[in-house]
Amino acid sequence: MTTPAQGNLIPPGTHYACDxxxxxxxxxxxxxxxxWLRATIQRYEPDLCLLAVAPDVPMDAAATLAESLPRLGRIRSLGIPVAFATQNGSEQDGLTPWNAIDVLFLAGSTEWKTSSAAHRLAQQAHARGLAVHMGRVNSRRRLRIAQAFGxxxxxxxxxxxxPDTNLPxxxxxxxxxxxxxxxxPVKVGTRLLITRRA
Structure with missing residues (x-):
């Protein structure tokens, strides 16, 4: 996982994602x-990009929808999967642009993204054939929740x-x-994308 401020170098042939x-x-x-997104895709190959997260407003579902909608098509024009960052309240009707995205990104507060509401959104995403990603997974318990959510x-x-202690x-x-x-409910195949501390 890389972001504009991080400047991560991605090894050749490695899958990556853009936050x-x-x-x-x-x-x-x-x-x-x-x-930055366009340059990153050109540098590291669009076929290796797992997702690019549309701009969001952390913890605010309605504001995130308004911020993301105008940019979903621009991301897709780069030939990469479009991710929408769900936030607290995204489970409400009309706050997730299902037909314009490829990946449902479970963001928001820790309490919300590990809640039954977020789990139901993940199930809806699977029913639509979309991938699901969870952000800020920094413990064994959180990784198990991500797995359980599919x-x-x-x-x-x-x-x-x-890293010397935590990699093992x-x-x-x-x-x-x-x-x-x-x-x-789905096959086990979770990939963990490491985010370098900015």
Whole structure:
């Protein structure tokens, strides 16, 4: 996972995803963000991009819909999967643009994105043939929740803090997902995208 402010170098042939930097201090503004997104896609190949997150307003579903809608088509024009970042309240009717997205990104507060409301949205996404991603997955418990929700990808900063200690733990969690599946209604195949601390 990369954002405009991070400047991550992605190894050749590696899958990657593009976040927008709205959660935190990395949002450069609409024009600079889209220029960064276009350059990133050109540099690292569109076929390897798992998703690009449309600009959102953290914790505000209605404002996120208004912010994202004008930009969904621009992202799709780059030939990459479009992700919509759901927020607290996105479960309300009309606040998720189902027909304009490829990936449902479970964002919002920790309490909301791990709630039954977010789980129901994930189920609706699966029923529509969309992928589901969960952000800020930094613990074994959260990774299990992402799996139970049917997420095919997740990201977090866990590895950025003490990588020598945390990499073995993270690999053990991922191995556990694949060897002792939880109650996920879909196949086990969660990819964890590491987000470097900005």
């Amino acid at each position: 927008n930097g709205k959660f935190g201090k990395g949002w450069p503004g609409t024009d600079a963000w889209f220029a 997420c095919t990808t997740a990201n977090g900063t866990y590895l950025a803090f003490g 733990r993270l690999l053990a969690w991922m191995n556990e997902l694949h060897t002792t599946p939880g109650p996920s």
